[in-house]
Amino acid sequence: MLEKEQPSEEVLAARAYLSAVAEPPASALAGFVEAHGVCRASELVRRGDVPALVADEVEARREHVSGAEVLSAARFAGIRLVTPEHPEWPHERFAGLTDATAIGLPGMAAPLALWVRGSVPLAEALETSVSIVGARAATGYGERLAVEFGHGLASAGFTVVSGAAYGIDGAAHRGALATSRPTVAFLACGADIDYPAGHSRLLRAISEQGVVVSEYPPGASPRKHRFLVRNRLIAASGQGTVVVEAGARSGASNTANTADALGRPVMAVPGPVTSKASVGCHEMVRGAKALLVTGVGQILETLSPLGTIPFEEARVPGLETDSLDPHARQLYDALVPGEEVSADQLAQESGLPLRKIRALLPALELAGLAMRNEQGWSRCA
Amino acid sequence: MLEKEQPSEEVLAARAYLSAVAEPPASALAGFVEAHGVCRASELVRRGDVPALVADEVEARREHVSGAEVLSAARFAGIRLVTPEHPEWPHERFAGLTDATAIGLPGMAAPLALWVRGSVPLAEALETSVSIVGARAATGYGERLAVEFGHGLASAGFTVVSGAAYGIDGAAHRGALATSRPTVAFLACGADIDYPAGHSRLLRAISEQGVVVSEYPPGASPRKHRFLVRNRLIAASGQGTVVVEAGARSGASNTANTADALGRPVMAVPGPVTSKASVGCHEMVRGAKALLVTGVGQILETLSPLGTIPFEEARVPGLETDSLDPHARQLYDALVPGEEVSADQLAQESGLPLRKIRALLPALELAGLAMRNEQGWSRCA
Numbered sequence: 001m002l003e004k005e006q007p008s009e010e011v012l013a014a015r016a017y018l019s020a021v022a023e024p025p026a027s028a029l030a031g032f033v034e035a036h037g038v039c040r041a042s043e044l045v046r047r048g049d050v051p052a053l054v055a056d057e058v059e060a061r062r063e064h065v066s067g068a069e070v071l072s073a074a075r076f077a078g079i080r081l082v083t084p085e086h087p088e089w090p091h092e093r094f095a096g097l098t099d100a101t102a103i104g105l106p107g108m109a110a111p112l113a114l115w116v117r118g119s120v121p122l123a124e125a126l127e128t129s130v131s132i133v134g135a136r137a138a139t140g141y142g143e144r145l146a147v148e149f150g151h152g153l154a155s156a157g158f159t160v161v162s163g164a165a166y167g168i169d170g171a172a173h174r175g176a177l178a179t180s181r182p183t184v185a186f187l188a189c190g191a192d193i194d195y196p197a198g199h200s201r202l203l204r205a206i207s208e209q210g211v212v213v214s215e216y217p218p219g220a221s222p223r224k225h226r227f228l229v230r231n232r233l234i235a236a237s238g239q240g241t242v243v244v245e246a247g248a249r250s251g252a253s254n255t256a257n258t259a260d261a262l263g264r265p266v267m268a269v270p271g272p273v274t275s276k277a278s279v280g281c282h283e284m285v286r287g288a289k290a291l292l293v294t295g296v297g298q299i300l301e302t303l304s305p306l307g308t309i310p311f312e313e314a315r316v317p318g319l320e321t322d323s324l325d326p327h328a329r330q331l332y333d334a335l336v337p338g339e340e341v342s343a344d345q346l347a348q349e350s351g352l353p354l355r356k357i358r359a360l361l362p363a364l365e366l367a368g369l370a371m372r373n374e375q376g377w378s379r380c381a
Numbered sequence: 382m383l384e385k386e387q388p389s390e391e392v393l394a395a396r397a398y399l400s401a402v403a404e405p406p407a408s409a410l411a412g413f414v415e416a417h418g419v420c421r422a423s424e425l426v427r428r429g430d431v432p433a434l435v436a437d438e439v440e441a442r443r444e445h446v447s448g449a450e451v452l453s454a455a456r457f458a459g460i461r462l463v464t465p466e467h468p469e470w471p472h473e474r475f476a477g478l479t480d481a482t483a484i485g486l487p488g489m490a491a492p493l494a495l496w497v498r499g500s501v502p503l504a505e506a507l508e509t510s511v512s513i514v515g516a517r518a519a520t521g522y523g524e525r526l527a528v529e530f531g532h533g534l535a536s537a538g539f540t541v542v543s544g545a546a547y548g549i550d551g552a553a554h555r556g557a558l559a560t561s562r563p564t565v566a567f568l569a570c571g572a573d574i575d576y577p578a579g580h581s582r583l584l585r586a587i588s589e590q591g592v593v594v595s596e597y598p599p600g601a602s603p604r605k606h607r608f609l610v611r612n613r614l615i616a617a618s619g620q621g622t623v624v625v626e627a628g629a630r631s632g633a634s635n636t637a638n639t640a641d642a643l644g645r646p647v648m649a650v651p652g653p654v655t656s657k658a659s660v661g662c663h664e665m666v667r668g669a670k671a672l673l674v675t676g677v678g679q680i681l682e683t684l685s686p687l688g689t690i691p692f693e694e695a696r697v698p699g700l701e702t703d704s705l706d707p708h709a710r711q712l713y714d715a716l717v718p719g720e721e722v723s724a725d726q727l728a729q730e731s732g733l734p735l736r737k738i739r740a741l742l743p744a745l746e747l748a749g750l751a752m753r754n755e756q757g758w759s760r761c762a
Contacts, residue, residue, distance in 0.1 A: 022732060023711060056733075056734050056737070059728075059735070061729055064729055223711075226714075270652070270653075270666075271654075273526065273652075273675035273676060274522070282673060282675050286672070286673050286679075292651070330404060333604040333605050347441035348445055351403060351438070353441055354440070
């Protein structure tokens, strides 16, 4: 059924070329494509017939890459190209990225195309989604929570989006994979590359139940700046972003800042103040950049419009004596279990006027907190 | 020197009587004393010649207590009476309590007098002070932090105020006692009573280096409502209140609410979300009732007017590459240690225009991040 709506081979080749010719994020090129259309734009780029700003982005590679070649190499590697022309393109999620200046993040831009490993349609997977990110150097505490959150949020119908890195990312994906929901991993290298290598089996599992996605063409190697660029897609793909553990300087806080700039709720999980892995989370909360959350319930509450999901965690059953007003409480405290005391003695013990004592005792009796005996009153044990 | 300024024996006896005749907080009686003066007020109370609201507070005990007796019993127990007439009365700290309605807390009132075990002058001890409170059922994590904060804040010149209870309170006092600073414990029973019993040695140590204080006359037994009433004095006695650990329903949050109502900063320490003992702290932060703090530095920063004390914890030394702008970073990532690459290759690798590459390379060389060789450029390992 997707087949029917597939864009033409020509459009795919043009998108493949544009996605390979510039190093993302290519905001000038994106604008140029908007203005001239995909096929015309790629033709002009190949000819070098472009404005200076676009030239800066494409000059180095325009004569060295071929859309057709990239496309066939991708297909050979089992990677499909998803473009804004596809019905499964998540236009809504990426809307904020197209206007870089609006969100005050320089060099932001929506991806020109996405290379996808896995058959789940993107828009469908991201319709109800949450991003879970955090430190690679996570603690057992953090990984346990990431698995629990990934599983709990997926069970609640959310697609868990993350970066497939060691630590929090991988744990969140694993938790989600334990349900039947798809999970989405955005890579900072080609979707055909198992990075990190130790997660090759995890990446395969993700591509089978969900999708492994990259805006870099197959074969592109991971580079430090690509992780920061990739993070904007993770931030944009979730309705909100949860940071489970983050060090003092971390990619997770970079993702959180982008989510915040996109107007998506950012949540951070506290941890022991003695743990370096929680420093970033605590700083986000201190700086009012993130809402402190302690569990799946609070995350769902934050993600649900108008807090439609009630917040249970805080509710604790109260003892009946907790509902007593101060004077009744004062009187109750003056009563002794198994020892009968007169109203006069109770007045002196509690410091309350006899009048009040006489009015309050029946109420306490009704509440089952005091009982009348031969010699006076005593507390119900 | 204190001797010289001692109020007359008559005033002391009157205050002793007033402090024993009503169950604190006695806001009507406090107002009555303001209006008529201590000696006249106690005389009128003894005669029962008082307005209805005052009568409610004193009626039950007015004929049964004697100021002189309470006073001599206290002296026999080594407890001294400190009154608003003493130069050591901490007027400033209790100012907020005198106007109950102003702070929106019903039944609030400054104490009519304080019974003190220990010789350190109160006002002096409370001139620079911080309250540290928390759960009795604290964890090892919480107690360790309470000791550390108590010690760190006392070392910084603050008097640590708390309630001498098991758990956080006791740990905070112990940490402070390890310095030469006084520490102040407010009890919910007579200052002559070792409560909790297991803290008798701690209480003695506090009374020797600082003071054990109560608004209840010697012999008064601890009662549940008295702990809540006592908490207002802990909240009022510190420039700010730090909650180290607090359960879902806790006295610590009661103290925090009062401190907040008094306009004093409230701070809460996060902990593992898996710990029941941190639920209250996390809720306070979520509800914006407390500022999240992770260490002594942040507490000092919060307590110091205009944040005069700089905040260090967050500063982390950066790698020189972290200061690179995105393009320089992109170029740096394209360089390979020990492998010589031409500017053209670097342009294709990085996707940057040759022009930019030529401009950036010397800068990276100056920064000691890139080096020129026979065949081209390589990254400095």
